Amino acid sequence: MIKLLAKLLRVLNSETEPGQISLGFCFALIAGLTPLLSLHNFVVLLLVCFLRVNFAAFLMGLGLFTGIAYLLDPLFHHLGLAVLTAPALEGIWTSLYQSVWWRLEYFNNSIVMGSLVFSVALFVPVLFLSNLLIRRYRQHILAWVQKTKIMQMFKASKLYETYQTLSAWRNG
Amino acid sequence: MGKWIRWWGLGAFVVVAAILGCVWIFFVDGWVRSLIEEAGTEAVGAKVELDAADLSLFPAGLTLARVQVTDPKKPMTNAVEIAQVSMGLDGLNLLRRKIIVEEMVLSGVQVGTPRVTSGATREVSPQEEESDMFSIDLPSLEVPDVKHILEQEDLETVRLIEALKADLKREKDVWKSRLKELPGKAQLAEYKKRVKQLKKAKKGGLKGILGGVGEVQALKQDIEQELQSLKGAKKEFEEKIVLLRTRLEQVKTAPKRDIQHLKAKYNLSPQGLANMSQTLLGGEIGSWVRQGAMWYERAKPFLEGAHALRGGEAGPEVQTPLRGKGMNVHFNEAHPLPDFLIRKTTVSVNLDLGDLAGTVHNITSDQPTLGLPITFTFSGDQLKKVKSVALEGALNHVVPTDSKDHLTVQARGYELGNIVLSKDAKWPVALTSGLGDVNMKAEIRGEVLAATGGATLTNLNLVAGKEGDTNVLTKSLSSAVTDISRLSLQADVKGTLDQQDVSLSSDLDRILQNAAGKMVRELATKFGTELQSAISAKIAEPMQELKKNFSGFDSIAGDFTERVTQHNGILKNLLEKKLPTKKLKGLKGLEKLSDGLKLPF
Structure with missing residues (x-):
């Protein structure tokens, strides 16, 4: 837990592009909220590997959103069912149903559809919001936080020591 | 561009995918085996066991070795024992989550074979003696006093x-x-x-x-x-x-x-x-x-089976939900096929009286979708104890509310x-x-x-x-x-x-x-x-x-x-x-x- 928190702080305080951190977090939003062993999550994994997104942010986000997904399952089910049974969309779903790949995607399951719609809808807003928050944190809070008594105490703590060790490993 | 692309990441993905593939290939036979055993045991009400299952991908097929189906009333006896079951699977439909078998061959089918261990999954109630305990009600010839x-x-x-x-x-x-x-x-x-x-x-x-x-x-x-x-x-x-x-x-x-x-x-x-x-x-x-x-x-x-889950003809169909698993909504298919179908099964049965050979067509739990009944014919000539035997029948549940099943048996010189x-x-x-x-x-x-x-x-x-x-x-x-x-x-x-x-x-x-x-x-x-x-x-x-x-x-x-x-x-x-x-x-x-x-x- 301490290591994870240290990792987060390291990522936020590092020179990593805010966009890379946000994108990793947003990919984790999709992979975490939707059932893990879905076809689209292989695409997400491919993108996470291929694009220069922050792995640490992705893995932390994945843990966080997987936990939240369990709580949001009823919401996903109702949302997915509403989308799948909407008369206006029946034609689209029927044509996708004929495709092997879409069947493999299991799109006709209420939780898969509900969670996918939910996470895709949040993808762009969360991307921009987290981007903005990281920038604001670095501009205004980081310097101030460094000077606070709590941070001073923190710097003297074992947690900071771990953080320093990790930094040393990275630089070394 | 280079700022956003990580070429070595592609290689990492391939490695991860390959590892997952290997794990799947290594464990899939065991999964298939336990899946068949679990589903079979639940359906029969007594143990269904396999010695081995072998799933091949190219071409898609499945081979099962020594399938034992316990007789629920006699846990130390197999109702049916099949030496080998081999089938070719339709790979494309398998991706659609449909098990379509073009031909299945059942060889070495025996009935009533003894088991080494009990195949009971629940306590078996003592059987009523049927024919051994009766006495004939003959007219008496003693004039009563x-x-x-x-x-x-x-x-x-x-x-x-x-x-x-x-x-x-x-x-x-x-x-x-x-x-x-x-x-x-x-x-x-x-x-x-x-x-x-x-x-x-x-x-x-x-x-x-x-x-x-x-x-x-x-x-x-x-x-x-x-x-x-x-x-x-x-x-x-x-x-x-x-x-x-x-x-x-x-x-x-x-x-x-x-x-x-x-x-x-x-x-x-x-x-x-x-x-x-x-x-x-x-x-x-x-x-x-x-x-x-x-x-x-x-x-x-x-x-x-499938009829119980089906709704009306028009509109999408919704299956019963399972907690945490959601509901599956089904849509009309251009070429509808049942979720499970064995188009042709060739069977060879070893009975006491000799070997019987036969074919079964259209084994499916969803006849209304297929539109065809299960039909079967078995025959044997010059067997040990019978000159000839022929068995023919159909299980017609195409219209589930009007099911019609028939069986005809002919034996000569038994x-x-x-x-x-x-x-x-x-x-x-x-x-x-x-x-x-x-x-x-x-x-x-x-x-x-x-x-x-x-x-x-x-x-x-x-x-x-x-x-x-x-x-x-x-x-x-x-x-x-x-x-x-x-x-x-x-x-x-x-x-x-x-x-x-x-x-x-x-x-x-x-x-x-x-x-x-x-x-x-x-x-x-x-x-x-x-x-x-x-x-x-x-x-x-x-x-x-x-x-x-x-x-x-x-x-x-x-x-x-x-x-x-x-x-x-x-x-x-x-x-x-x-x-x-x-x-x-x-x-x-x-x-x-x-x-x-x-x-x-």
Whole structure:
């Protein structure tokens, strides 16, 4: 837990592009909220590997959103069912149903559809919001936080020591 | 661009995907095996086990080695054991989560093989012994002691006599007390007195006459009322007597019923021989039918499986949700196929009588989607114990509300041997050898089962009876049975899957009737005559008493008649009286009245 928190702080305080951190977090939003062993999550994994997104942010986000997904399952089910049974969309779903790949995607399951719609809808807003928050944190809070008594105490703590060790490993 | 692309990441993805693929390939056979075992065990209700499962991807196929399906009623026996099952899978449809098998080959199918370990998944209730524990209800040839029977038996005749006797006594008492309450001699004397007074009033002038008119009317009304109640009571009494006499008639016919009952009870009726084929073979055939119905009931949920989940034709269909797993919404497919289908199955079955080969087409749990029924044909020639056997049938659940299943079986030259037909201690019967030609046709429509079958048995060798048998009947029957070399048998099964009625007929019935029927009938006649005379003697005295009791009612009837007659007499006497008219003439204003005045009755 301490290591994870240290990792987060390291990522936020590092020179990593805010966009890379946000994108990793947003990919984790999709992979975490939707059932893990879905076809689209292989695409997400491919993108996470291929694009220069922050792995640490992705893995932390994945843990966080997987936990939240369990709580949001009823919401996903109702949302997915509403989308799948909407008369206006029946034609689209029927044509996708004929495709092997879409069947493999299991799109006709209420939780898969509900969670996918939910996470895709949040993808762009969360991307921009987290981007903005990281920038604001670095501009205004980081310097101030460094000077606070709590941070001073923190710097003297074992947690900071771990953080320093990790930094040393990275630089070394 | 380079800022956003991580080329080594692509390689990492390939490595991760390859690792996942390897894990899947390494473990998939075990997963398939446990999946089949779990699903099979749940469907059968006893362990289904495989030695191995091998899933190949290119081309897509599955091979199962040594499939053992435990008989749920006999956990140490396999209902079916299949040496190898191999099938080719439609890979494209597999990606659509549909298991479509173009051809499946089942080789080395055996039935009733022993198991090393118990295949029970739940406690097996002790089986009811079906054919081993029965005894044949043969007619007895020992004439029972009539005197002893009459001492022991509760005869209907005696019961009726006792009941009628008690009722007669009670009725007699009731009517005697009713007579006391009804108008009798004292009332008649009172009326006579009132009539006399009226006569006197006639002589007492106009005032007396006018007063007398009212008195006569009142008297007439009183007499009529009482006459009415007397007549009503008399009618009621007569009806009661009719009822009691009917019961007396029943008492007179009761001895006949008692004799019939006792003859049946002491087995002195030739009816027992009328359907001996049912007794000897009915149990065995009934057991086969029940076993067939049990397996059919087990297969039925599979035949109608998809139908239970289906909704209407139009619009998307929604399956039952599972917690945390959501619901699957199904849409119309351009080329609909069931989720599970084996288009053709080739089977080779190793039975005791030899090897049977056959094909099964269209095995699916969703016939409405496929639009075709499951059909099967099996045949075998020159087998060990049968010249030829052919089996053909269809399980048609294309329209689940109007399911039609049929099965036809034909066997020629089936070698029969060492079949115990009766384990009855009094009369054991066994078929040592013979040949049978069998035709059978069964149909199940919904829940209704109907089957007919015929068999011609030739070259028969039957042994019956036991050594040193002294019973004339069983000796005679044994002699008749051992002489039989040819038999024809007809079986009909009707009813539902839960309850079937098996009826059997054959020339065996006629043969046995001829052999022993006359003997039993003579004995029954003798027993009946003895019973008749014994019962007649036993009831002679009570019957006399009954008749005597009836005569007691004659005096009551006579009393009623007398009272009614006397009341009628006095009423008639009263009506014949007229008022005097002479004195009215002398009275002013009443002369006109006297011309036309008469008593108002």
